[in-house]
Amino acid sequence: MLDAAFASAPGAHDTAPLREPEPLREPEPLREPGAFDALVREIGEDGAREVRAVFWSDTSVRLRLFRTLALDQHRARIAREAHSLKSTARTFGYVRLATLALRLESTAATLDGGEFGDLLQHMDEAFAGAKAQEPQD
Numbered sequence: 001m002l003d004a005a006f007a008s009a010p011g012a013h014d015t016a017p018l019r020e021p022e023p024l025r026e027p028e029p030l031r032e033p034g035a036f037d038a039l040v041r042e043i044g045e046d047g048a049r050e051v052r053a054v055f056w057s058d059t060s061v062r063l064r065l066f067r068t069l070a071l072d073q074h075r076a077r078i079a080r081e082a083h084s085l086k087s088t089a090r091t092f093g094y095v096r097l098a099t100l101a102l103r104l105e106s107t108a109a110t111l112d113g114g115e116f117g118d119l120l121q122h123m124d125e126a127f128a129g130a131k132a133q134e135p136q137d
Helices: 035-043 044-070 075-091 096-107 111-133
Strands: none
Touching: 035 044, 044 075, 044 111, 075 096, 096 111
């Protein structure tokens, strides 16, 4: 998932060997089975379908928005938008999209342009994949 960097203790010499890269992991599932059913139980089927349709629309707009924002000028806004996307994706059980949005939210301050572009590409793919798994109403 996310790499964490830790500072050396005061006075310690930085002689630790370089860390081995983490092994490749299976990506998170696109979606959590049963998440939509839980939402249906809470707000009813019509309401759940309606808010899911709003999610699809809003997320499509948000993903396009990310590509229009200059990274160096809009890092805080990118982090806020990613936070919102993470929260709504979790509500509907879109695990991979929520995880990628969390990554964007937590690294927006330090990403370079290439990393940002790669992350957006993965988010687009997770969104398309999650949408493809949903029944067409």
